[in-house]
Amino acid sequence: MHKASVPPIVIEAQQLTKVFMQKQQSVQALRGVDLQVRSGDFTVISGPSGSGKTTLLNILGLLDVPTSGRVSFEGHDLAGAKPADLAALRRDHIGFVFQAYNLMPVLTAVENTEMVMEFQGVPANERRRISAELLQALGLGELMDRFPDQLSGGQQQRVAVARAIASKPRLVIADEPTANLDSKTADSLMDLMSELNHKHGITFVFSSHDPHVIQRARRVLTLRDGIIVNDSAAPEAAHAA
Numbered sequence: 724m725h726k727a728s729v730p731p732i733v734i735e736a737q738q739l740t741k742v743f744m745q746k747q748q749s750v751q752a753l754r755g756v757d758l759q760v761r762s763g764d765f766t767v768i769s770g771p772s773g774s775g776k777t778t779l780l781n782i783l784g785l786l787d788v789p790t791s792g793r794v795s796f797e798g799h800d801l802a803g804a805k806p807a808d809l810a811a812l813r814r815d816h817i818g819f820v821f822q823a824y825n826l827m828p829v830l831t832a833v834e835n836t837e838m839v840m841e842f843q844g845v846p847a848n849e850r851r852r853i854s855a856e857l858l859q860a861l862g863l864g865e866l867m868d869r870f871p872d873q874l875s876g877g878q879q880q881r882v883a884v885a886r887a888i889a890s891k892p893r894l895v896i897a898d899e900p901t902a903n904l905d906s907k908t909a910d911s912l913m914d915l916m917s918e919l920n921h922k923h924g925i926t927f928v929f930s931s932h933d934p935h936v937i938q939r940a941r942r943v944l945t946l947r948d949g950i951i952v953n954d955s956a957a958p959e960a961a962h963a964a
């Protein structure tokens with residue numbers, strides 16, 4: 724039988740734990756998470772509020788470090804990596820879409836979209852061309868010169884997606900990307916992300932408890948109390964939890 728080759732691993736987590744100290748009390752947000760994200764994955768992390776989704780995404784996005792366990796990016800173990808090295812990896816290879824969009828209020832939609840490319844040193848005319856094309860494709864061609872507070876929530880969300888993908892990252896991390904969006908806008912955002920995944924092979928990992936989103940994912944990981952209790956990609960998933 725023909726066996727398709729397995730895509731390379733983008734990010735791998737082994738036995739991740741994360742403990743937060745909160746007023747002298749420790750909160751164990753992750754309790755031993757193992758995970759491999761492969762190139763081209765379209766994976767959702769689901770689970771109830773407080774189960775550790777954001778904590779896990781922050782670690783996979785190299786924004787935070789685990790209390791114990793290992794993270795490697797494209798085969799490079801990041802144990803002991805300097806903050807500047809992690810920042811460079813994030814800038815060059817990872818796009819982020821946060822719940823609060825995190826757009827810069829003093830920059831227009833097109834300027835927000837250009838931001839990461841500016842840090843990367845992409846020439847001004849080139850980054851303007853890429854950003855304008857992307858915003859056009861996202862239906863925001865007419866709104867490029869508006870500031871975030873002149874855009875609806877769904878439009879801001881699309882600018883955040885444009886910014887996340889403009890620099891052609893290998894991996895996009897999206898924390899509850901459809902939260903606060905009406906179901907029609909949420910659906911079109913999911914269409915866009917799956918198109919980017921199919922056409923451009925961008926790897927997506929996002930968190931959500933929205934059933935609409937979960938059913939669109941190719942792989943669903945369920946977190947509960949800081950542990951993966953179900954992985955739809957694992958043959959033994961049906962027996963887990």
Ligand SMILES: Nc1ncnc2c1ncn2[C@@H]1O[C@H](COP(=O)(O)OP(=O)(O)OP(=O)(O)O)[C@@H](O)[C@H]1O
Binds near residue numbers: 751770772778
């Ligand atoms: N900076 C922090 N300091 C203290 N505790 C934290 C911190 N961040 C998260 N926690 C705790 O860790 C646990 C996991 O939180 P996390 O935000 O990862 O969950 P979540 O699944 O993303 O939740 P939600 O769906 O509500 O966003 C929770 O008990 C939370 O209170």
